[in-house]
Amino acid sequence: MVENVMHVHGELWTVKELFVLPNEYVYWSIQIVMYPFMTGLVAGAFVLSSLYHVFGVKQLKEIARFSLVFSFALLPVAMMPLLMHLQQPFRGIHVMMTPHFTSAISAFGIVFMAYAFIVASELWFEYRKHFVLTTQALAAQPQRSGFDTLRMHFFKVLTLGAMDISHEAVQKDHNAVKKLASLGIPVACFLHGYAGFIFGSVKANALWMTPLMPVIFICSAVVSGIALCILCYVVTMEIRKFMAKRKISRWSKDPNAPSVEELQSAEQLEIKIVSNYLLYFMIAAITLEILDLIFRGYTQVKSWDILREVIMERDFNKIFIMQYAFGNALPFLLMVLPNRTVRRTTIATVLVMFGVFMMRWNVVIGGQAFSLSFSGFMHYHLPIIPHDWETFREGLGGALLVMATPFVIFYFLNKIFPAFMKEEEAH
Amino acid sequence: MKRRDFMKNTIVAIAGASVPLSALEFIDPREVLAANPEIHWAFLINTYSCVGCGFCVKACKTENDIPFEANASRTWVERYVYTKDDRRYIDSPKSAQYGFTDARIDLGEHLGYQDVDPNNVGKAFFVPKLCNHCATPSCTQVCPVGATYKTDSGPVLVDRSWCIGCGYCIMACPFGARFFHPVLKVVDKCTFCYHRITKGVETACVNACPFGARKMCNIKDINDPVTQIILNERVGVLKDEFGTKPQAFYIGLASEVR
Ligand code: SF4
Ligand code: SF4
Numbered sequence: 204m205v206e207n208v209m210h211v212h213g214e215l216w217t218v219k220e221l222f223v224l225p226n227e228y229v230y231w232s233i234q235i236v237m238y239p240f241m242t243g244l245v246a247g248a249f250v251l252s253s254l255y256h257v258f259g260v261k262q263l264k265e266i267a268r269f270s271l272v273f274s275f276a277l278l279p280v281a282m283m284p285l286l287m288h289l290q291q292p293f294r295g296i297h298v299m300m301t302p303h304f305t306s307a308i309s310a311f312g313i314v315f316m317a318y319a320f321i322v323a324s325e326l327w328f329e330y331r332k333h334f335v336l337t338t339q340a341l342a343a344q345p346q347r348s349g350f351d352t353l354r355m356h357f358f359k360v361l362t363l364g365a366m367d368i369s370h371e372a373v374q375k376d377h378n379a380v381k382k383l384a385s386l387g388i389p390v391a392c393f394l395h396g397y398a399g400f401i402f403g404s405v406k407a408n409a410l411w412m413t414p415l416m417p418v419i420f421i422c423s424a425v426v427s428g429i430a431l432c433i434l435c436y437v438v439t440m441e442i443r444k445f446m447a448k449r450k451i452s453r454w455s456k457d458p459n460a461p462s463v464e465e466l467q468s469a470e471q472l473e474i475k476i477v478s479n480y481l482l483y484f485m486i487a488a489i490t491l492e493i494l495d496l497i498f499r500g501y502t503q504v505k506s507w508d509i510l511r512e513v514i515m516e517r518d519f520n521k522i523f524i525m526q527y528a529f530g531n532a533l534p535f536l537l538m539v540l541p542n543r544t545v546r547r548t549t550i551a552t553v554l555v556m557f558g559v560f561m562m563r564w565n566v567v568i569g570g571q572a573f574s575l576s577f578s579g580f581m582h583y584h585l586p587i588i589p590h591d592w593e594t595f596r597e598g599l600g601g602a603l604l605v606m607a608t609p610f611v612i613f614y615f616l617n618k619i620f621p622a623f624m625k626e627e628e629a630h
Numbered sequence: 631m632k633r634r635d636f637m638k639n640t641i642v643a644i645a646g647a648s649v650p651l652s653a654l655e656f657i658d659p660r661e662v663l664a665a666n667p668e669i670h671w672a673f674l675i676n677t678y679s680c681v682g683c684g685f686c687v688k689a690c691k692t693e694n695d696i697p698f699e700a701n702a703s704r705t706w707v708e709r710y711v712y713t714k715d716d717r718r719y720i721d722s723p724k725s726a727q728y729g730f731t732d733a734r735i736d737l738g739e740h741l742g743y744q745d746v747d748p749n750n751v752g753k754a755f756f757v758p759k760l761c762n763h764c765a766t767p768s769c770t771q772v773c774p775v776g777a778t779y780k781t782d783s784g785p786v787l788v789d790r791s792w793c794i795g796c797g798y799c800i801m802a803c804p805f806g807a808r809f810f811h812p813v814l815k816v817v818d819k820c821t822f823c824y825h826r827i828t829k830g831v832e833t834a835c836v837n838a839c840p841f842g843a844r845k846m847c848n849i850k851d852i853n854d855p856v857t858q859i860i861l862n863e864r865v866g867v868l869k870d871e872f873g874t875k876p877q878a879f880y881i882g883l884a885s886e887v888r
Binding site for chain 2: 208209210211212213214218219220221222223224225226227228230231285288289290291294295297298300301302303305306307308309311401405406407408505574575576577578579
């Protein structure tokens with residue numbers, strides 16, 4: 204008989220082997236790998252910025268402000284993969300309209316909004332003085348271009364009418380930032396622990412179901428967030444050093460602009476401290492992951508036979524080589540060996556981020572690599588070249604789009620909230 | 631006031647206060663019915679009777695508009711073949727919508743087909759499967775918008791106009807009963823033919839099975855002959871370890887069937 208080609212969702216990228224139930228496919232694909240990866244970066248970046256604000260780690264001043272802006276840029280991107288993966292994306296708003304609170308995802312909107320609100324207000328307090336100064340500076344210009352007038356009004360609106368920049372007022376801002384940052388830490392951890400809970404509570408999935416999942420997710424989130432901040436920070440500093448050398452933009456007019464040497468030493472100091480934090484969180488994350496693995500191997504419940512085959516044989520390279528060796532062991536060595544340099548740390552952060560991405564992959568895709576019948580396997584083939592909308596959004600294209608978006612957002616946000624401000628403006 | 635009188639008065643006061651409270655309680659007929667429903671649908675599958683003809687799958691796809699070319703189905707039939715030298719094979723080609731017309735085992739795209747020597751077969755049997763319409767379903771629990779829900783009379787349904795297509799329920803079902811409808815792009819699953827049973831007609835699959843391997847009953851009606859079997863015979867359910875309390879009961883369930 205002649206049959207038209209009609210694909211059930213998931214069929215395009217799933218290859219079944221041995222006995223897999225007819226309706227089983229890799230339903231949660233690359234976008235669901237991106238989701239915990241991106242929320243992890245948000246949470247991690249925020250935790251890093253809070254280290255300075257809450258615990259007063261003075262040396263982290265520069266990178267803290269940078270991470271705060273960056274975590275704000277990452278925020279919208281945390282829900283992008285979720286929306287892109289929905290079969291009915293235009294109905295996404297139903298989650299807000301009829302949240303069904305027995306479900307772990309239903310509160311996502313609320314948690315996410317609460318968190319967004321905290322980060323936004325923290326940013327506002329942090330940058331209020333800057334808004335006021337910018338407005339005043341623009342207003343003082345005798346001949347303003349149309350664009351500058353527009354900018355002036357824009358910044359004026361951003362101040363929300365709070366133009367007082369006396370010492371006390373700024374001090375109050377400062378206290379508010381501190382309070383919001385301390386409130387933000389648990390909320391950021393919740394936001395991400397929650398992503399872990401969404402997986403950990405799926406009782407039908409033998410690989411996912413463990414109460415350790417939220418904790419593992421939080422630790423690896425902080426790891427990836429810090430790594431990303433270090434990386435971006437180094438890249439931006441390199442650009443600034445380059446500009447300082449060539450006397451471009453600010454360095455051509457401002458005699459007080461930091462010199463190459465100043466930038467260099469500031470960078471080295473910050474990186475040194477931040478990478479220590481990175482190491483602590485890495486140790487915690489790896490310990491928990493290994494504990495989970497050992498526990499499964501030791502208790503050997505019914506699912507262990509198939510899990511062992513997936514973990515030790517089929518996904519061995521992805522788990523032990525790519526995730527643990529290249530994503531954990533190697534960067535760990537790079538950072539603990541004596542005479543750690545900025546360059547070595549930078550390489551380590553790239554590897555760390557790769558490792559965390561692989562961990563998300565191995566959890567999300569690995570959890571769907573075996574059948575509920577425990578008698579068959581599913582292989583996931585990431586669609587590389589899209590031939591329709593579905594293979595784009597659930598393929599490499601969609602993943603790259605999600606990855607690139609925060610940088611685009613950061614570029615524009617940086618114009619409003621300059622992540623690297625002149626000292627006298629900052630507090 | 632004497633101590634005894636005080637005690638007596640107190641007791642009267644407490645008793646008096648509690649009466650109006652319960653009297654105020656609003657009686658919602660739907661709630662009463664839900665607490666003591668007269669109907670609770672259950673399913674009975676006799677694996678000894680199933681010959682793997684796949685008529686049920688065909689009937690279901692036709693009745694419920696699930697395209698035949700789609701590799702997903704609300705109900706399906708599995709074939710189990712155990713050889714005498716203890717090799718185990720399971721398959722369900724195209725959900726068995728055309729029955730088992732090939733003696734070879736379908737091992738999937740990669741591995742192709744496996745020949746089994748008929749003289750070497752130890753035991754072999756068929757197991758029809760469908761949504762178990764669990765009493766405490768994990769699928770309805772996880773739906774973030776409440777688009778899938780359990781009706782008072784048992785069947786678990788999906789509101790196609792409200793499902794956002796997140797797939798969380800698919801992940802949460804331990805039985806692989808759910809899939810995305812290839813045309814409508816919302817979750818789909820067996821409804822126990824809700825549109826039929828509520829009109830007193832049996833489900834399409836029960837109707838189509840020539841061997842009586844599938845039966846339905848109201849498990850609240852102890853005079854129903856099918857209910858009698860569930861109550862009096864040795865029946866089992868799939869994967870009870872997940873605690874979803876499946877309402878599809880099996881006669882002759884082997885431990886290998888998962
Ligand atoms: S079998 Fe699956 S889809 Fe059906 S009620 Fe149970 S958990 Fe839900
Ligand atoms: S796919 Fe539809 S029915 Fe299933 S959990 Fe998501 S919204 Fe609910």
